[in-house]
Amino acid sequence: MRRAAIALAVVLALGLAACETATPYQPAKPNAAVSGGFTDQKIDANHFRVTFSGNSVTSRKTVETYLLYRAAELTVNQGFDWFQMVDRKTRDTGQTFISPGPGALGYWQPYWRYHRGRFGWRTWDPFWGDPFWADDYDVQTIDRFDADAEIAMGHGPKPADDPKAFDAHEVMTNLGPSIVRPS
Numbered sequence: 001m002r003r004a005a006i007a008l009a010v011v012l013a014l015g016l017a018a019c020e021t022a023t024p025y026q027p028a029k030p031n032a033a034v035s036g037g038f039t040d041q042k043i044d045a046n047h048f049r050v051t052f053s054g055n056s057v058t059s060r061k062t063v064e065t066y067l068l069y070r071a072a073e074l075t076v077n078q079g080f081d082w083f084q085m086v087d088r089k090t091r092d093t094g095q096t097f098i099s100p101g102p103g104a105l106g107y108w109q110p111y112w113r114y115h116r117g118r119f120g121w122r123t124w125d126p127f128w129g130d131p132f133w134a135d136d137y138d139v140q141t142i143d144r145f146d147a148d149a150e151i152a153m154g155h156g157p158k159p160a161d162d163p164k165a166f167d168a169h170e171v172m173t174n175l176g177p178s179i180v181r182p183s
């Protein structure tokens with residue numbers, strides 16, 4: 001019986017751990033097992049808009065690396081040699097959640113009246129302050145990063161005097177080993 005309980009606990013822990021997976025390098029799909037991914041949109045013959053969205057466990061660095069890699073991959077696929085980041089933004093689209101702490105117990109809310117010396121009778125209500133517990137609310141911030149860029153593509157050697165221009169083949173060679181694809 002004990003072994004069965006331990007086995008069940010291990011299986012549940014592994015199942016929950018599998019749910020928390022960073023977004024791999026993948027096209028964005030609405031019903032994917034892991035949310036997020038890249039999209040691209042053609043603007044004109046040599047301009048594209050590229051985006052990469054991560055989930056709540058994908059770091060900002062990973063989102064920006066995958067965006068850069070996607071821009072390079074798209075450049076090569078379109079038959080160009082280099083690309084320039086015309087405009088680039090990274091946003092934190094996360095949220096902060098506040099939930100009641102130990103003072104709020106389901107539907108029943110504790111409520112007391114107490115005498116406080118020269119201040120007289122006072123009431124305690126979990127919604128209007130808490131003299132007993134300093135931290136009566138659990139605050140949790142979940143970060144979720146999205147990055148997008150408009151890129152211009154070109155043929156031949158990249159412009160040497162432009163710091164926003166990248167050699168697409170070189171970017172793919174250098175960043176390729178750090179790219180995690182879906183299994």
